[in-house]
Amino acid sequence: MEPDYKVIEDTLIVYPPQELDHHTAFAVKQYSEEIIRKGMIRNIIFDFSNTTFMDSSGVGMIMGRYRLIQEKSGYIGVRGVSAAIHRILELSGLYKLVKVCE
Amino acid sequence: MEIQEMVMEFDSSSSNESFARVAVAAFAARLDPTMEEITDIKTAVSEAVTNCIIHGYESTEGKIRVECKIQNDELFITVMDRGCGITDLEKAMEPLYTSKPELERSGMGFAFMEAFMDELKVSSMPMAGTIVQMRKKIAKKPEMV
Structure with missing residues (x-):
């Protein structure tokens, strides 16, 4: 299943699926990679408004995109974070790498 | 004592x-x-099962067994594979360590299981498999009046 995306200027907005695990993180990685390769993307915002579950596979996927975007001096943003996703971002230390954009 | x-x-x-x-x-x-608490349990199970798939069986075919037990107000979960096992368990359980960085693993699997459950025990034998045992107490809710 193709995840939802939106591109605004040099920012890619990714809407991860409802449950972001090992199974679904791979698809998000592949499609976002494709868009980044094609366009002039510098920043990625993960919009978690529709995501209710995320485990360490989601963390690994975001870290992977962070490394990629760092080479372009861009940033990774998150928004629409629920309590469950917030705990994962906090516990994994991802808040040190990503910025909260509401 | 009721066991399910x-x-x-x-x-x-x-x-x-x-x-x-x-x-x-x-x-x-x-x-x-x-x-x-439901999210805690789901996350811990997701981590344990993903480990079996990626590390235990290294993305080849195998069977994963999950055993659950409720005893009084505690939930016990055991996740088992008959995969390759873990050679250096101490290293594997270190937060942020992963043997598969090329697969974008965060190295947070065991740390999440530990954080979201009350107890985590891992035993593993190379070439035989891995057993992850977890326990979580579910607090009694006050009676509705």
Whole structure:
């Protein structure tokens, strides 16, 4: 299943699926990679408004995109974070790498 | 003392990750957990099962066995594979360490299991498999008046 995306200027907005695990993180990685390769993307915002579950596979996927975007001096943003996703971002230390954009 | 048990065995396919965590969460529902406790249980099961698929069986075919037990107000979960096992368990359990960085693993799997459950025990034998045992106490909710 193709995840939802939106591109605004040099920012890619990714809407991860409802449950972001090992199974679904791979698809998000592949499609976002494709868009980044094609366009002039510098920043990625993960919009978690529709995501209710995320485990360490989601963390690994975001870290992977962070490394990629760092080479372009861009940033990774998150928004629409629920309590469950917030705990994962906090516990994994991802808040040190990503910025909260509401 | 009331004991209730549930056992399931399924293929080491990534599409079974969501199946496994939902099944365990549904079993745990009889302890009347909060939303947060359900998410804790789902996350821990997801981590353990994903480990079996990626590390235990290294993305080849195998069977994963999950055993659950409710005893009084505690949930016990055991996740087992008959895969390659873990040679350096201490290293594997270090937060942020991963043997598979090329697969974008965060190295947070065991740390999440530890954080979201009350107890985590891992035993592993190279070439034989790995057993992950977890325990979580589900707090009694005040009676509705």
